[in-house]
Amino acid sequence: MLPGFPDAAPLAGLLGGVLIGLAAALMLLGAGRIAGVSGIAARAFGISGDGTPRSGAWAFVLGLPIGAMLIAWGPGGIQASFVGYVPLIVAGLLVGIGTRIGSGCTSGHGVCGVSRLSQRSLVATVTFMAAGIATVAIMNAFGLEVLS
């Protein structure tokens, strides 16, 4: 579909991205908040004291798997392969620590902040992208095959 990249799904990606953008726009214009998943999750689970009202945070977090389930039930279904439990847990810890210290993740910084041209979010996004790319390159160099 995309010349040179037989595995890419540009149309599904763009449509998915537009849905994510609409979701974040609804959060912004409807509830007056940033749709940053790490911050909202921290609020829902009582780790962060400020942010969207707690019931609203819970409802947002609950919506994420509901939305994925709706797509999984659809014609295309979903195929997904995950890394093993040990790398999942190591990664989860790093993601949890890093998103709290760095005030956001792919959604808050990468979508909401970048689209607002926030200097902090642009720097954070370049940083976590570079770190992700470097991590995958290093794992590949050492032959760490973690995807099952």
Next chain:
Amino acid sequence: MTRSWPVTLLSGTLFGAGLALGGMVDPARVRGFLDIFGDWDPTLAFVMGGAVIVMAIAWRIQARMAQPLIGATFALPDRTDLTPRLIGGAALFGTGWGIASLCPGPGFAALAIEPAKAAAFVVAMLGGMLIVRLFEPQR
């Protein structure tokens, strides 16, 4: 005050559907994006691009609104300082993202696809958040 949860539930559901449709709930696809020195898969760039374009329009609309549809005021980040915390935290997050090719949104969304593995990631992530909180109780 009007309740916000019906709006945030709809937002979360749209968000999860977008992640799933865009292939972001599949770590193999995200890893393909991060693997720029290997068999690169640019799909994630289309997801980010689509989301950023829509949100760029939303920010223009927001600038003309006195208050959100529900609630009295916008509660938005206003910091502009670049700190070692911001960069260090983003680097730690990116390292975890590289290891499992999952970030917080897809982690929660994947609970509907591969519950046991997604739960392991999500619980560890919440544990990591709690660790930061324990070391910095003021935040």
